[in-house]
């Protein structure tokens with residue numbers, strides 16, 4: 001068996017897969033994968049294996065096929081000899097050199113015909129060969145043990161062949177090949193025997209009519225006669241019946257021998273040879289089209305690596321400021337809330353506060369507070385300006401700025417806090433937390449925002465009036 | 473309208489700080505290592521690009537930008553830079569970029585504006601939970617100065633307090649009629665497809681064909697991913713079902729059962745990690761204790777009766793949890809196997825194999841060999857659990873930072889085997905009869921083709937079940 005190129009490629013891929021699935025990653029595979037990105041995925045997978053494997057590894061992957069070939073040759077020879085011996089056996093039963101033609105033909109071709117028929121049945125039956133690969137594999141395993149060969153190579157073979165789905169054709173090639181060898185042995189030995197020994201071909205029957213044999217022989221003769229071979233005619237057949245005495249026995253012997261040899265060739269060897277060729281073609285067709293099965297996770301991922309959906313181009317416009325301040329803060333500020341409750345002249349203002357404005361004091365958790373005035377909720381440019389002008393009012397001693405804890409304190413917010421903080425009144429920042437979630441990061445963000453706005457940490461407080469959870 | 477577009481399509485992803493711009497790119501590119509994501513404002517401070525490709529061709533370039541932080545201040549600055557003469561928006565932005573403010577207090581915003589002027593389209597990302605504040609309107613006013621198509625994207629739409637209606641009303645008022653709801657954490661593949669399709673309708677004709685290419689490629693990859701996941705689950709199930717733990721003379725039943733459990737746990741965990749990797753999630757990205765598959769084990773143990781109950785399976789009280797003793801000739805298994813084999817179109821092979829198996833079992837029976845194998849409940853649990861995991865992973869954006877949440881199966885009340893279970897169990901009965909599938913005898917695996925074929929058949933069954941019963945498209 002000459003090793004199919006495409007199958008060999010698949011074997012190489014499988015060899016690498018088995019290796020990589022144990023966690024081994026070869027040096028240079030990244031680089032090779034990068035180079036192959038332009039190829040279609042399947043081709044790239046195959047080419048990757050081709051480049052990653054060394055010459056020695058590729059050679060060792062060929063080894064199972066070499067063993068296989070040696071075994072095949074031995075088996076073919078063996079079956080050829082077997083065929084010869086079988087023929088001798090058949091002819092040795094001939095008594096007094098008068099051979100029963102139809103009996104001999106049946107003995108030589110009968111079993112072959114039956115097995116051919118079974119093959120035809122099985123080939124139409126899908127998956128029938130699946131279960132039989134175990135003995136095929138066992139033979140290979142035994143062979144490779146004999147030659148103390150690399151087991152991973154053998155496993156790669158197995159895996160590759162088992163994914164191709166061409167087993168039935170592979171088995172067909174084997175069985176047709178062996179039968180062909182057997183029949184060739186038969187033909188050669190039959191020719192030898194007929195050359196060196198003398199047989200008178202006869203036929204006999206007890207219950208069948210003689211006409212049946214005549215028509216069978218004429219029917220057998222149809223195909224060979226097309227080749228111009230001299231064959232027994234109906235009258236020849238009539239005179240060959242046991243008990244008749246033909247006028248020209250020499251000519252009769254030649255004619256019957258011609259019929260026997262040509263029948264062996266045309267009804268035995270020829271169909272086998274045709275079937276063998278067919279199976280070889282079918283197998284080659286299968287193996288020529290084998291590709292790694294990208295529906296399996298390994299090849300899917302490899303395919304994704306080789307033909308990535310996305311590629312990073314990195315940073316386009318970098319940040320000029322190299323270091324950003326980080327602050328450390330205490331975990332919570334409960335004292336601030338207590339202080340807030342005791343303030344007298346308070347102006348309440350909103351910082352992007354989300355809800356009714358002015359708010360009910362209970363809604364912001366400050367029932368005890370006595371505000372002297374409500375300023376605006378700063379939600380856009382004009383309300384911000386209004387808040388800033390109202391905050392400049394000298395009669396106000398405390399401004400309490402109500403904000404959503406969940407909002408992100410951006411630079412715009414920090415700027416507003418800084419501007420308010422520069423007013424004569426004391427600025428307090430009260431963060432209302434609606435969602436009861438893990439929030440240490442947000443608390444940290446607000447405190448560092450306050451620090452950036454020069455608002456002392458003691459003037460920032462948070463109240464959790466948690467209602468429900470943020471599901472997302 | 474240009475007939476042929478200049479690939480790739482440059483998309484500037486802009487918006488207020490902390491609205492999920494970086495998260496959006498993570499999800500669209502399936503890369504959870506892209507940029508930095510945090511709940512603090514001002515996380516991204518540079519412009520970073522990531523390209524979407526189709527077989528080596530760059531189709532879309534996504535540009536992550538810093539967030540707008542002080543758009544009110546920025547708008548005022550742009551206004552004051554005006555010298556009163558009538559000017560185009562882009563000229564006013566260009567003027568701003570030359571100002572000293574663009575290099576100092578508004579350096580972040582300047583980066584955004586530079587990208588806006590160069591891009592083909594701008595994604596304006598919105599935190600749909602936020603009230604419609606003045607600063608956001610100012611942002612939109614600044615962005616529109618760049619005279620580029622603006623595509624508003626409402627993020628956080630899966631949150632229960634999102635205000636999609638208010639936002640859409642504002643966008644309409646600003647003449648932005650094509651917008652899109654897309655949550656980068658609660659991922660929906662078809663919403664993503666919709667996103668590209670809407671872009672097709674919005675952009676010049678030259679972009680239609682490349683976007684079509686991208687849409688189709690993504691769909692194909694998505695389906696391939698489903699198949700690969702189903703294949704992995706099928707392999708896990710077949711490996712588990714065919715596994716046998718021998719009870720030798722010097723091991724007790726309990727210790728053999730323990731060993732069996734350990735082996736099966738390991739198989740399931742490896743598969744879970746493989747599934748995570750298939751979907752391009754890494755277990756170690758999130759720290760050890762966040763994923764249910766942390767420290768190489770699911771948090772809910774496979775053999776804990778509570779887990780069974782959670783997945784709607786009634787626990788049986790066998791001596792060794794999750795294991796059944798196989799003893800001698802298992803007629804029932806053999807019979808079912810035959811039927812199943814016939815159903816899978818392998819009648820002849822099935823017959824042959826069953827015969828051989830009977831032979832082996834008979835020998836084992838005579839010589840007093842016994843073994844343990846996974847009980848049906850365990851197999852059903854593994855099947856349902858990996859289904860839930862796959863489902864969760866398919867609805868997980870690459871921006872997600874919380875542990876993988878396994879949704880409670882819908883059929884909690886229903887403790888019977890569903891038809892989906894039965895279909896799957898049928899192929900597993902074949903696997904049960906092939907102990908050689910889960911081990912290698914000496915050098916080689918036996919009958920790898922039969923195993924492959926069984927995996928392939930089960931993969932097809934699983935995909936069909938996922939599509940039908942579990943609504944995994």
Ligand SMILES: Nc1nc2c(ncn2[C@@H]2O[C@H](COP(=O)(O)OP(=O)(O)OP(=O)(O)O)[C@@H](O)[C@H]2O)c(=O)[nH]1
Nearest residue numbers: 489490491492493494495509510514515516539656
């Ligand atoms: N639940 C949920 N959270 C999200 C979603 N998108 C983003 N987040 C979270 O929102 C926070 C901010 O996300 P980022 O992606 O850093 O936002 P950004 O717009 O890039 O922020 P900056 O770079 O700071 O301007 C993170 O904590 C994300 O996990 C979403 O769709 N749903």
Ligand SMILES: [Mg+2]
Nearest residue numbers: 493494515516
């Ligand atoms: Mg960001």
